[in-house]
Amino acid sequence: MADAKKAVVLLSGGIDSTTxxxxxxxxxxECYALSFDYGxxxxxxxxxxxxxxxxxxxxxxxxxxxxxxRIGGSALTDDIPVPKGRSDGDIGAGxxxxxVPARNTIFLSIALAWAEVIGAGEIFIxxxxxDYSGYPDCRPEFLEAFEKMASLATRCGVEGEGVKIRAPLxxxxxxxxxxxxCDLGVDFSLTHSCYDPTDxxxxxxxxxxxxxxxxxxxxxxxxxxxxxxx
Amino acid sequence: MADAKKAVVLLSGGIDSTTxxxxxxxxxxECYALSFDYGxxxxxxxxxxxxxxxxxxxxxxxxxxxxxxRIGGSALTDDIPVPKGRSDGDIGAGxxxxxVPARNTIFLSIALAWAEVIGAGEIFIxxxxxDYSGYPDCRPEFLEAFEKMASLATRCGVEGEGVKIRAPLxxxxxxxxxxxxCDLGVDFSLTHSCYDPTDxxxxxxxxxxxxxxxxxxxxxxxxxxxxxxx
Numbered sequence: 001m002a003d004a005k006k007a008v009v010l011l012s013g014g015i016d017s018t019t020x021x022x023x024x025x026x027x028x029x030e031c032y033a034l035s036f037d038y039g040x041x042x043x044x045x046x047x048x049x050x051x052x053x054x055x056x057x058x059x060x061x062x063x064x065x066x067x068x069x070r071i072g073g074s075a076l077t078d079d080i081p082v083p084k085g086r087s088d089g090d091i092g093a094g095x096x097x098x099x100v101p102a103r104n105t106i107f108l109s110i111a112l113a114w115a116e117v118i119g120a121g122e123i124f125i126x127x128x129x130x131d132y133s134g135y136p137d138c139r140p141e142f143l144e145a146f147e148k149m150a151s152l153a154t155r156c157g158v159e160g161e162g163v164k165i166r167a168p169l170x171x172x173x174x175x176x177x178x179x180x181x182c183d184l185g186v187d188f189s190l191t192h193s194c195y196d197p198t199d200x201x202x203x204x205x206x207x208x209x210x211x212x213x214x215x216x217x218x219x220x221x222x223x224x225x226x227x228x229x230x
Numbered sequence: 231m232a233d234a235k236k237a238v239v240l241l242s243g244g245i246d247s248t249t250x251x252x253x254x255x256x257x258x259x260e261c262y263a264l265s266f267d268y269g270x271x272x273x274x275x276x277x278x279x280x281x282x283x284x285x286x287x288x289x290x291x292x293x294x295x296x297x298x299x300r301i302g303g304s305a306l307t308d309d310i311p312v313p314k315g316r317s318d319g320d321i322g323a324g325x326x327x328x329x330v331p332a333r334n335t336i337f338l339s340i341a342l343a344w345a346e347v348i349g350a351g352e353i354f355i356x357x358x359x360x361d362y363s364g365y366p367d368c369r370p371e372f373l374e375a376f377e378k379m380a381s382l383a384t385r386c387g388v389e390g391e392g393v394k395i396r397a398p399l400x401x402x403x404x405x406x407x408x409x410x411x412c413d414l415g416v417d418f419s420l421t422h423s424c425y426d427p428t429d430x431x432x433x434x435x436x437x438x439x440x441x442x443x444x445x446x447x448x449x450x451x452x453x454x455x456x457x458x459x460x
Contacts, residue, residue, distance in 0.1 A: 066296045071340070073347035095385045102343035105383045109339040110301070113332035117303035142382040149375035153335045153367045155325045 006120035007166075008032045008111045009058070013048030015191050015213065016126030016169055019181035021056055023168045024124045026184060032118060033058040034111050038103075039069030039077045044201050048192040055190065064110055074100040075195070082196040084206035088215075091208050095134045098195055098208065104137035108146055108165065115163045116156050122164045130173040143167055174216030182222060189225035202229040236350035237396075238262045238341045239288070243278030245421050245443065246356030246399055249411035251286055253398045254354045256414060262348060263288040264341050268333075269299030269307045274431050278422040285420065294340055304330040305425070312426040314436035318445075321438050325364045328425055328438065334367035338376055338395065345393045346386050352394045360403040373397055404446030412452060419455035432459040 007029035011017045024031050033053040035046055046063065053061035069077040075097040076082075082098060083090075104127065111123045127138040136142060147165040151157035169177050181188065193213040194203035203210050205228040217224035237259035241247045254261050263283040265276055276293065283291035299307040305327040306312075312328060313320075334357065341353045357368040366372060377395040381387035399407050411418065423443040424433035433440050435458035447454035 062300065064297065064300065066340075067294065068343065070292065070294065071344050071347055073343070095388070099385060100343075101346040101385070102339055102380075102383055105342060105379070106336070106339040109332055109336040110296075112335060113298065113303070113330075114301050116331040117301055136385060136388045137383045139382065142379065145375070145379035145382050149335070149372065149379045150332075152369065152372040152375050153332055155329060155331070155366060158325070158366045 006030045007122045008115045009124040011049045013045040020126040022184040031058045033061040035063045037065045045192045124166045127167045128169045175219030178220040198229045205230040236260045237352045238345045239354040241279045243275040250356040252414040261288045263291040265293045267295045275422045354396045357397045358399045405449030408450040428459045435460040
């Protein structure tokens, strides 16, 4: 594998990042999966990421601890309630309290450091905009600006070609991502989406992420393998 | 202080970041100092940062742990030897092994998260280019690209005016920074610069950072209060 092209893949253990990992592998990349233990409520997703990286044969899986809960500002790291049972209109309107300030910027920055050290030319991220819940750091214009900044920030940008930011699902709806993932052989029973799972790991079924997931599977005509509490 | 304008200040405990904190305070900002325990060899600088933040009356001092040593790629986090006794020509040529991949990108990203949460409009960083040792992420073009990316990444960028990246020392030589810091009342005896201090906290006197520091004090005609092993 000495000559294989390398990629860092941000892997949360959800549908989008898992399908993105499958895309990178299909393109022939030796994949270095990167996950974060950032004080999120749903650490269940980290277990999903571990299983996934192993199952897919990632060259390495690194989990970096970074305590964003000390910075706060999000329902995913603080004691702010996760909204439940919102309508499609509410989900699509504005930036929700589950937004974690600068999260993708921080995750991509650390991915950039790892890419530079291992000599990876691309970073894959599962960001997508169609069904997104209003997160500014999932938009193409953000990713383009990050790539430009990265080319100025690093040794590999100054002395070489830098690192490309790849978001292969950016224009996909959740339904399209699920169909695409199925075609690539992704086993979605391993993925985790819920923002607020029960203590025994069942998905709540009512947070924005569960609602978008359910709708995505329904649209794809595929049975959702997630176990829901409600 | 409810109406004071707020700033996040990256504070390593060295000459540049300490002088930058003094600038931000002089401009009337309520300062939130941010330091990182990132697996660096010289954690001595963190103690310096703590003393400094307290002495200057920072509104808060946050130390975020992030284990960049697991990513590696630098003489400051790995077992790669720190270069000693280099000439001015060598120090100025190329990117040295003390470069930590994407460090300023990571630090600024976390500062951006904190700025967004506390409502700070500016982030201060002590980056400067004249005496710098070839770090790409200390250049004005990098900082401008980061600011642009940040305006697209965040709620405060999308819904408000975003966060400015301020590097007030960017065009200063080390000698000018030391003179400027003295004028602002900075006590440089608290600052720490050495990349490779002895176990009892003495500066090595021979690494690039010590060499640049010594030259800076000599140029300013001010006695360097650092304690050197050699």
